Amino acid sequence: MxxxxxxxxxxxxxxxxxxxxxxxxxxxxxxxxMQVIKTNDGVKYMNDEFIVPIRSNRHTGVANLxxxxxxxxxxxxxxxxxxxxxxxxxxxxxxxxxxxxxxxxDKGAVESAMTFQMRAxxxxxxxxxxxxxxxxxxxVVAQVAGSVGAGTLTVKYPDSSLDDGRSIDWYGTINGDIKxxxxxxxxxxxxxxxxxxxxxxxxxxxxxxxxxGNSTGTVVVTGSPAIVANDAVYIVDGDEEGSNNEIQGxxxxxxxxxxxxxxxxRDLDIWSPQIMGEDGNAALTIADMDSxxxxxxxxxxxxxxxxxxxxxxxYTKYGNLLTALRRTVNKTELVSGWSGLEYEAGQGKVGVFxxxxxxxxxxxxxxxxxxxxxxxxxMSFVEDGLLRRSDYITFQKVFSWYTNLFCKCPAANGRxxxxxx
Amino acid sequence: xxxxxxxPKDYKYIVEHPNKDFSPRKNxxxxxxxxxEADKYHRTEGLVIEEALGERIxxxxxxxxxxxxxxxxxxxxxxxxKLYAKMVGERILEKVRVSQTADSFSNKFKKPILL
Numbered sequence: 001m002x003x004x005x006x007x008x009x010x011x012x013x014x015x016x017x018x019x020x021x022x023x024x025x026x027x028x029x030x031x032x033x034m035q036v037i038k039t040n041d042g043v044k045y046m047n048d049e050f051i052v053p054i055r056s057n058r059h060t061g062v063a064n065l066x067x068x069x070x071x072x073x074x075x076x077x078x079x080x081x082x083x084x085x086x087x088x089x090x091x092x093x094x095x096x097x098x099x100x101x102x103x104x105x106d107k108g109a110v111e112s113a114m115t116f117q118m119r120a121x122x123x124x125x126x127x128x129x130x131x132x133x134x135x136x137x138x139x140v141v142a143q144v145a146g147s148v149g150a151g152t153l154t155v156k157y158p159d160s161s162l163d164d165g166r167s168i169d170w171y172g173t174i175n176g177d178i179k180x181x182x183x184x185x186x187x188x189x190x191x192x193x194x195x196x197x198x199x200x201x202x203x204x205x206x207x208x209x210x211x212x213g214n215s216t217g218t219v220v221v222t223g224s225p226a227i228v229a230n231d232a233v234y235i236v237d238g239d240e241e242g243s244n245n246e247i248q249g250x251x252x253x254x255x256x257x258x259x260x261x262x263x264x265x266r267d268l269d270i271w272s273p274q275i276m277g278e279d280g281n282a283a284l285t286i287a288d289m290d291s292x293x294x295x296x297x298x299x300x301x302x303x304x305x306x307x308x309x310x311x312x313x314x315y316t317k318y319g320n321l322l323t324a325l326r327r328t329v330n331k332t333e334l335v336s337g338w339s340g341l342e343y344e345a346g347q348g349k350v351g352v353f354x355x356x357x358x359x360x361x362x363x364x365x366x367x368x369x370x371x372x373x374x375x376x377x378x379m380s381f382v383e384d385g386l387l388r389r390s391d392y393i394t395f396q397k398v399f400s401w402y403t404n405l406f407c408k409c410p411a412a413n414g415r416x417x418x419x420x421x
Numbered sequence: 422x423x424x425x426x427x428x429p430k431d432y433k434y435i436v437e438h439p440n441k442d443f444s445p446r447k448n449x450x451x452x453x454x455x456x457x458e459a460d461k462y463h464r465t466e467g468l469v470i471e472e473a474l475g476e477r478i479x480x481x482x483x484x485x486x487x488x489x490x491x492x493x494x495x496x497x498x499x500x501x502x503k504l505y506a507k508m509v510g511e512r513i514l515e516k517v518r519v520s521q522t523a524d525s526f527s528n529k530f531k532k533p534i535l536l
């Protein structure tokens with residue numbers, strides 16, 4: 001039997017709240033492919049489009065004469081152009097004057113609300129850009145597993161049943177490296193998502209639940225959007241539009257499909273990436289990695305830099321494979337601070353690196369010299385000052401980047417799909 | 422992972438007589454170390470955005486808070502001459518870089534001189 005002594009709970013009205021003196025940032029870590037490409041001096045200016053002239057085939061005037069009197073075969077080296085347009089990445093928050101003033105010094109809050117929001121917005125903005133560098137530009141962030149009732153849906157990691165046929169090379173959860181709700185978030189106001197091909201319906205997220213290890217998570221949205229199994233889920237803008245407007249990352253350039261990339265047909269030899277593993281799940285092997293690598297290197301130029309990127313399960317598996325083969329594991333660095341493991345078959349210094357944005361069950365081989373970040377201008381706040389919204393005591397800050405990614409030779413890159421740990 | 426768990430495709434890569442430095446324990450330690458280092462790298466926010474840009478964002482945020490606390494100094498007075506000049510200089514350099522890249526782009530892809 002418990003005593004009736006005066007307890008903490010009896011005095012809680014008078015107790016001061018003890019708050020951790022900083023705001024814990026619990027958003028998952030993200031990989032920074034952009035940093036690597038920028039370090040590689042691959043950033044170019046663009047305006048309404050970014051055009052790259054490409055030599056598409058061998059010179060047709062190269063032929064041996066059968067005899068000294070034979071006619072010469074004249075020819076030319078054919079060229080063509082690839083083009084991408086800028087994608088408009090933005091991050092916005094509104095803050096009202098009361099919150100701003102109330103939290104502007106350490107008497108009122110542990111951190112200024114505006115400083116926290118500005119810091120968070122630039123971090124999450126870059127994380128979004130990194131996700132998009134790994135994506136195909138269609139913008140799918142999850143797939144509906146089913147409807148649980150009005151306004152409630154279960155979501156899963158996208159698989160081959162995804163209803164948006166523009167987004168391919170999805171095979172569902174393979175190693176469980178990316179949870180199905182990873183790219184969805186709750187807030188005030190909540191994230192708005194489009195559901196169904198080309199954002200057929202829209203809802204605003206009010207809650208997300210996910211139990212570690214499960215293949216699905218549950219999302220509750222406002223309104224009563226139509227929810228059908230296999231609907232694609234996208235992040236939408238203020239006008240509730242959001243399909244096919246993301247950066248065309250390596251999943252677009254290195255797609256296993258036949259759709260054109262950057263306006264050029266995949267029939268072009270240099271436009272077809274080295275893909276392996278679409279037929280079924282299989283264990284990661286060094287032999288398959290070597291096969292993709294050797295095929296890609298054939299299209300590379302002298303001195304091109306290569307790197308493999310894998311998510312956590314396959315990265316660990318690669319290290320364990322080397323140990324099982326009785327090979328000594330050596331450390332290497334991609335850029336200062338981002339370390340990985342040496343890839344022995346590589347010509348020159350090639351490494352295998354951990355990247356949390358690589359799709360589940362994939363090993364991606366990038367020729368870093370074939371990629372260019374094209375941008376209208378550097379990422380920045382749209383204006384340096386704070387603008388008050390007319391008729392409100394509310395201010396708005398907008399962070400933006402008008403950019404896209406371009407691969408000048410997909411054939412010099414590759415992907416190993418459906419690899420298990 | 423044991424050698425017996427390897428896919429037969431990888432048998433050809435087995436080293437029959439590993440060199441004397443080979444140690445599974447040491448291998449695991451290196452793998453763990455690289456994972457930790459990669460984690461640390463991914464957590465470090467400043468690496469992604471240009472450091473100068475990050476610094477300008479922090480400065481603008483701090484100055485905005487100051488103004489909303491009824492501070493009256495101009496941004497130049499608030500930051501001090503040296504820091505203010507540095508930030509303005511970085512901004513100009515950024516514009517020069519973009520314009521130089523644009524020039525090189527229109528001039529047959531010559532590599533720009535990096536400032």
